[in-house]
Amino acid sequence: MTTTRPTVKRRRLWFLEFYRSAVGKKWVMAVTGIILIGYLLAHMVGNLKMYLGPESINAYGESLRDLGGHLVPRTHLLWIMRIGLVAATALHLHAAITLTFLNWRSRPARYDERHYAAANYASRTMIYGGVIVAAFVVFHLMDLTWGSGGAEFARGLPYENIVHSFERLPVALFYIVANLLLGVHLYHGAWSMFQSIGLNHPRFNQWRRWFAYGIAAVITIGNVSFPIAVQAGIVHLG
Amino acid sequence: MDLTLRVWRQSGPGDKGRFEEYPAKGIDEHMSFLEMLDIVNERLTLEGIEPIAFDHDCREGICGTCGVMVDGRPHGPWEGTATCQLHMRAYSDGDTITIEPWRAKGFPAIKDLVVDRRAFDRIIESGGFISVAAGSAPDANNTPIPQEAAEFAMDAAACIGCGACVAACPNGAAQLFVAAKYSHLSLLPQGQPERWTRAESMVDTMELYFGSCSNHGECEAACPKNISLDFIALLNRDYLRSKWRNRRLAGQKG
Numbered sequence: 001m002t003t004t005r006p007t008v009k010r011r012r013l014w015f016l017e018f019y020r021s022a023v024g025k026k027w028v029m030a031v032t033g034i035i036l037i038g039y040l041l042a043h044m045v046g047n048l049k050m051y052l053g054p055e056s057i058n059a060y061g062e063s064l065r066d067l068g069g070h071l072v073p074r075t076h077l078l079w080i081m082r083i084g085l086v087a088a089t090a091l092h093l094h095a096a097i098t099l100t101f102l103n104w105r106s107r108p109a110r111y112d113e114r115h116y117a118a119a120n121y122a123s124r125t126m127i128y129g130g131v132i133v134a135a136f137v138v139f140h141l142m143d144l145t146w147g148s149g150g151a152e153f154a155r156g157l158p159y160e161n162i163v164h165s166f167e168r169l170p171v172a173l174f175y176i177v178a179n180l181l182l183g184v185h186l187y188h189g190a191w192s193m194f195q196s197i198g199l200n201h202p203r204f205n206q207w208r209r210w211f212a213y214g215i216a217a218v219i220t221i222g223n224v225s226f227p228i229a230v231q232a233g234i235v236h237l238g
Numbered sequence: 239m240d241l242t243l244r245v246w247r248q249s250g251p252g253d254k255g256r257f258e259e260y261p262a263k264g265i266d267e268h269m270s271f272l273e274m275l276d277i278v279n280e281r282l283t284l285e286g287i288e289p290i291a292f293d294h295d296c297r298e299g300i301c302g303t304c305g306v307m308v309d310g311r312p313h314g315p316w317e318g319t320a321t322c323q324l325h326m327r328a329y330s331d332g333d334t335i336t337i338e339p340w341r342a343k344g345f346p347a348i349k350d351l352v353v354d355r356r357a358f359d360r361i362i363e364s365g366g367f368i369s370v371a372a373g374s375a376p377d378a379n380n381t382p383i384p385q386e387a388a389e390f391a392m393d394a395a396a397c398i399g400c401g402a403c404v405a406a407c408p409n410g411a412a413q414l415f416v417a418a419k420y421s422h423l424s425l426l427p428q429g430q431p432e433r434w435t436r437a438e439s440m441v442d443t444m445e446l447y448f449g450s451c452s453n454h455g456e457c458e459a460a461c462p463k464n465i466s467l468d469f470i471a472l473l474n475r476d477y478l479r480s481k482w483r484n485r486r487l488a489g490q491k492g
Contacts, residue, residue, distance in 0.1 A: 003360045003361075003363050003364035003439070003443045004364060004439055004442040004443050004446070014481050014482060014485040015481075017481060018478065018481045021441060021442065021445055021477070022445050022449075022450035022451075023441050023445075023450070023451075023473075023474055023477045023478075024477075024478075024481070025450070026450060026451065026452075026474065027474070027478060099450045099452070102409075102449055102450055103408070103409035103410065103411070103449040103450055103452070105343060105449075106342060106343045106344065106409055106410035106411065106448055106449030106450075107341065107342055107343065107407075107408065107409060107410035107449060108343055109341040110341070111307055111310060111338055111341055112246075112257065112310075112336060112338060113307075113309060113310035113336045113338070114307075114310040115309070115310040115311055116408075116454075116456060117311070117406075117456060117459035117460065118454060118455035118456050118458065118459040119408060119454035119455065119456050120454075123452065123453065123454045123455075124408065124454070126452065188453075191453070192452070192453040194471070195451075195453045195467065195470065195471050195474070196451075196453065196474055197474065197475070197478075198471040198472060198473075198474040198475025198476075198478075199471070199475075200467075200468050200471030200472075201468075202466075202468060205468075
């Protein structure tokens with residue numbers, strides 16, 4: 001058996017060494033999680049514009065390309081944000097997968113009988129929900145960004161594309177199920193991230209629970225409402 | 239009362255292990271759980287069966303030696319107690335009790351209910367101490383410590399190192415143990431000089447044996463000393479700071 005003592009020598013970049021540890025990976029998961037939650041919230045709120053009609057959401061989509069106004073060339077700021085988002089997603093996934101394998105290795109034998117006292121459905125299905133949501137995101141990008149999801153698609157007309165896509169019942173159901181799973185994932189994630197980065201105080205811990213409920217509920221209700229609205233004919237063409 | 243025990247039997251580290259059932263007849267409700275095991279073992283010995291091996295020492299909940307999974311709960315059904323403090327009045331006539339050892343990669347099996355918890359010692363050796371000039375005892379109150387800091391450190395120092403947190407964790411992580419052992423020193427003035435090497439080396443050593451924390455909270459629920467998850471947050475915070483600060487210390491010597 002060995003112990004590790006920090007040795008006094010020149011080191012590699014400290015943050016690479018930090019990421020090598022499991023605690024460091026949890027930090028990265030929390031920070032990228034915050035970025036992804038921020039994106040999800042903005043994405044959901046932006047899409048609410050579909051309730052204001054095609055002009056509203058189509059203009060919103062166009063204005064995303066104009067982010068930064070005349071300060072930067074058109075679409076450049078959007079691309080910087082997209083690259084940041086992809087990087088955050090990649091780091092989140094890499095840390096999640098390596099930690100999951102570490103954790104499986106660390107508990108090789110199962111108990112014959114086990115009653116959990118604190119772990120809940122959300123905390124125990126993070127990796128499964130996360131992988132399903134990641135697969136869903138790939139489909140979602142094909143469906144509504146690249147236009148290769150099988151529905152009628154026209155670049156620059158998100159309202160029409162959304163209606164064409166969500167009119168297909170199996171697709172609408174897939175969106176609903178994936179977003180419910182995302183909500184469960186967010187519930188544990190939004191609570192857990194404070195713990196991972198050490199933002200924790202007995203006075204605020206109850207507040208953290210409410211924050212997690214709130215984030216999960218707001219994003220899920222908003223997102224799930226879109227396919228339902230199309231299926232119910234509230235959001236429709238013409 | 240008459241009970242049935244379903245006990246994990248494993249002759250040694252290489253053995254696959256299996257459950258065996260033993261009757262435990264005429265058990266008094268005032269007995270402790272370990273006394274019940276003693277009685278069953280006496281009878282097994284008389285029958286020529288190898289007694290059930292289990293760890294135990296002080297039997298008053300302060301040494302951290304005992305600890306088994308009882309009906310799927312570390313240290314049994316009572317909150318905030320070690321296995322030795324569990325008493326048979328928790329059970330009623332006819333119950334079947336399943337007893338398993340702690341199961342985690344960091345705690346290899348030795349025999350029956352006994353596991354090897356030396357990984358905890360390795361973690362303590364790597365930083366769970368303070369260096370002091372040994373000599374005559376210092377004057378009382380020579381080092382002023384705010385009451386709140388003393389209380390908070392004491393909450394962490396209540397850890398008896400039993401390993402229930404690892405046993406309870408679905409990831410086999412030892413974060414609560416390490417956080418408690420880290421915090422009770424690092425919250426006090428005496429623990430400051432070595433604070434950052436302590437954070438780094440205790441976590442790095444922990445990760446040689448155990449899984450990672452995913453904030454299930456099972457450890458806190460299982461802890462016989464009710465140690466709070468808040469200490470894990472403190473450890474996570476200080477680990478990042480240690481990587482940064484130790485880098486600067488390292489740079490001075492080139």
